[in-house]
Amino acid sequence: MSGLGGLSVRFRQSGFSVKIPSFLGPSLPYLLFAGAIALVGLWVENFYYLQVLTFIGINTLVALGLNMLMGYAGQISLGHAAFFGIGAYSTAILTVHYGFSPWIGLAGAISIAGLVALVVGLPTLKLSGYYLGMGTLGFGMIVHILFREWTSMTGGASGFVGIPPLSVGNYTFYSPTAYFSLVWGTVLIGVIICRRIIDSRIGRALRSVHDSEAAARAMGIDTHMLKLQVFVLSALFASVAGFLYAHFVTFISPGTFDFLTSVRMVTMVVIGGMASIWGALLGAALLTLLPDWLHTFSEFEMVVYGLILMVVMILLPQGLTRGILDLWEKSKGEDIDIKGESDGDSFR
Amino acid sequence: MEFLQYLFSGITSGAIYAVIAVGFSMLYSATDLINFAHGEFVMLGALCLVTMKAIGMPLPIAFLNAVLIVGLIGLIFERLAIRPVKRPQPIVLVIITVGASIFFRGMAMILWGKDTYSVPPFSDHPPIIISGAALLPQSLWILFIVLAVVACLYLFYQKTLTGKAMQACAISKKAAWLMGIPAKWMVSLSFLLSAAMGAVAGVIIAPITMCSYDMGTMLGLKGFCAAMLGGLGSLWGALLGGFLLGILEAMGVGFFSSSIKDAIAFLLLLFILYVRPGGIIGAVQAKRF
Numbered sequence: 105m106s107g108l109g110g111l112s113v114r115f116r117q118s119g120f121s122v123k124i125p126s127f128l129g130p131s132l133p134y135l136l137f138a139g140a141i142a143l144v145g146l147w148v149e150n151f152y153y154l155q156v157l158t159f160i161g162i163n164t165l166v167a168l169g170l171n172m173l174m175g176y177a178g179q180i181s182l183g184h185a186a187f188f189g190i191g192a193y194s195t196a197i198l199t200v201h202y203g204f205s206p207w208i209g210l211a212g213a214i215s216i217a218g219l220v221a222l223v224v225g226l227p228t229l230k231l232s233g234y235y236l237g238m239g240t241l242g243f244g245m246i247v248h249i250l251f252r253e254w255t256s257m258t259g260g261a262s263g264f265v266g267i268p269p270l271s272v273g274n275y276t277f278y279s280p281t282a283y284f285s286l287v288w289g290t291v292l293i294g295v296i297i298c299r300r301i302i303d304s305r306i307g308r309a310l311r312s313v314h315d316s317e318a319a320a321r322a323m324g325i326d327t328h329m330l331k332l333q334v335f336v337l338s339a340l341f342a343s344v345a346g347f348l349y350a351h352f353v354t355f356i357s358p359g360t361f362d363f364l365t366s367v368r369m370v371t372m373v374v375i376g377g378m379a380s381i382w383g384a385l386l387g388a389a390l391l392t393l394l395p396d397w398l399h400t401f402s403e404f405e406m407v408v409y410g411l412i413l414m415v416v417m418i419l420l421p422q423g424l425t426r427g428i429l430d431l432w433e434k435s436k437g438e439d440i441d442i443k444g445e446s447d448g449d450s451f452r
Numbered sequence: 453m454e455f456l457q458y459l460f461s462g463i464t465s466g467a468i469y470a471v472i473a474v475g476f477s478m479l480y481s482a483t484d485l486i487n488f489a490h491g492e493f494v495m496l497g498a499l500c501l502v503t504m505k506a507i508g509m510p511l512p513i514a515f516l517n518a519v520l521i522v523g524l525i526g527l528i529f530e531r532l533a534i535r536p537v538k539r540p541q542p543i544v545l546v547i548i549t550v551g552a553s554i555f556f557r558g559m560a561m562i563l564w565g566k567d568t569y570s571v572p573p574f575s576d577h578p579p580i581i582i583s584g585a586a587l588l589p590q591s592l593w594i595l596f597i598v599l600a601v602v603a604c605l606y607l608f609y610q611k612t613l614t615g616k617a618m619q620a621c622a623i624s625k626k627a628a629w630l631m632g633i634p635a636k637w638m639v640s641l642s643f644l645l646s647a648a649m650g651a652v653a654g655v656i657i658a659p660i661t662m663c664s665y666d667m668g669t670m671l672g673l674k675g676f677c678a679a680m681l682g683g684l685g686s687l688w689g690a691l692l693g694g695f696l697l698g699i700l701e702a703m704g705v706g707f708f709s710s711s712i713k714d715a716i717a718f719l720l721l722l723f724i725l726y727v728r729p730g731g732i733i734g735a736v737q738a739k740r741f
Binding site: 174180182227228231233234235237238239241242243245246249250253363364367370371374403404405406407408409410411412413414417418421 | 486533536537538539541542543544546547548550551552553554555556557558559561562669673676677680711712714715718719721722725726729
């Protein structure tokens with residue numbers, strides 16, 4: 105794993121910050137982020153708001169992983185709902201049918217999703233552009249159909265009920281605040297992992313693949329291996345999100361993991377602004393809240409949702425945060441040159 | 453004869469997949485765009501026919517009207533949603549067309565409600581029995597209309613100036629434009645034709661299925677699988693892929709289980725992508741490293 109070497113180098117380098125105490129410097133955004141989570145968790149008591157915020161967290165986790173694949177490596181996936189679903193159904197089956205603890209369920213979810221991603225990614229990632237999109241779409245549909253038709257294991261179209269809540273020792277994550285903290289704590293870890301990878305040698309290699317795969321190969325990067333690694337990583341993120349989702353709502357059905365969900369995940373990343381961690385957060389928040397806002401349109405809900413997707417993509421194909429974040433990162437003097445221009449040529 | 457019966461039903465649905473695939477394929481070759489809203493054109497075609505029939509139009513007029521209306525919708529869709537995109541990256545176009553498909557579905561839900569409709573077959577002859585297998589007259593209609601439409605399309609591409617201009621645009625838009633071909637009009641025209649193809653599929657499938665606002669998505673995706681199977685961008689490939697998919701699906705349902713029906717199309721899609729990404733005919737160069 106060349107990435108680990110890169111990580112440690114970066115870690116040593118980042119100790120030299122100028123103004124802020126050196127141990128705080130690189131971790132300041134995370135501390136702020138953690139503080140914001142803690143504040144929200146303490147202040148918001150409304151059950152419904154906490155629930156929505158938890159869903160945002162779960163979706164953010166998926167968007168973070170997908171952002172690594174799409175924004176940084178420049179590979180499209182129209183089947184990520186499958187990994188989300190594999191995470192949810194694995195833990196559901198392991199805990200309900202086999203009576204394992206949910207934490208065994210987590211291990212199961214991660215390993216099954218990782219394995220599937222590896223097996224599927226190996227041939228699929230040789231494709232590019234639309235063909236890659238179609239390959240992942242086909243995979244996603246097959247998994248969706250599997251959830252729907254494998255009735256003895258998954259409960260079929262009517263869904264899977266009675267997934268137990270999460271617990272550690274004697275403590276059970278019953279209260280919305282507890283689950284909120286758990287989910288957003290995971291998101292925080294996810295953000296740190298992504299940031300670390302992006303700033304490492306692997307991250308630079310990923311961006312080189314995004315800009316030109318041929319050039320990256322000429323520089324001696326094993327692009328196929330790299331794409332596979334990041335594909336598996338994004339699948340793991342999605343499966344952890346699926347695990348959290350399953351134990352949060354305790355009821356899952358195949359409809360949650362269909363093609364439209366995959367597209368919604370992709371839209372989160374694109375609307376938020378590709379190749380931006382905080383963009384993934386914003387995109388996930390917007391697209392989680394959107395259906396709630398649209399309830400006021402009652403039967404026009406679908407029409408308005410479709411219109412919003414179209415209009416936003418026509419007017420702001422770079423995503424909502426792109427402009428704002430460019431400015432912010434520029435003022436911080438971060439590596440803007442690498443991320444700023446590369447969106448144009450993605451997925452050719 | 454079980455086998456023959458499955459073959460008949462396979463050819464019937466295959467013809468429909470073929471005409472959907474042709475719509476996908478011609479749009480892809482003209483614009484490099486995968487239109488995820490294509491399935492909704494099929495749905496709109498079927499539901500338009502339902503309404504036209506309901507207000508008492510004779511079948512041929514209703515057929516033409518439905519196709520024309522959906523073709524115009526396709527034209528407007530291109531003008532309002534596709535042309536304003538400044539930098540057409542595939543990912544953006546995927547989201548726009550999926551947004552459009554949600555939009556069309558929502559509109560259909562408002563206009564036609566959530567009910568299912570059915571249309572009587574085009575002619576009420578009794579089924580033809582061929583060595584124990586029943587062949588519905590509607591199947592013959594479907595086959596006949598699909599072959600007629602594809603033949604017309606082929607003649608249009610090969611014999612007319614407009615058709616040749618469209619082919620030129622498909623090869624290189626810039627070169628065609630330099631030759632004095634109004635490339636933008638050709639794109640509009642291919643949207644119109646592609647949407648009309650979808651509507652044809654919707655009209656001919658209406659008598660053998662339940663028509664509702666959400667019937668299009670799966671049909672669109674399967675038509676898309678058929679187009680990939682045959683070779684995206686090739687007319688004959690789309691035709692071949694459609695029939696192959698229809699027959700394999702019918703055999704799979706007949707000899708294995710109906711639960712795998714929908715999976716077959718996507719398994720075939722993955723198989724062809726892994727083995728021969730350019731499709732069986734492979735008009736497009738495989739984008740594979």
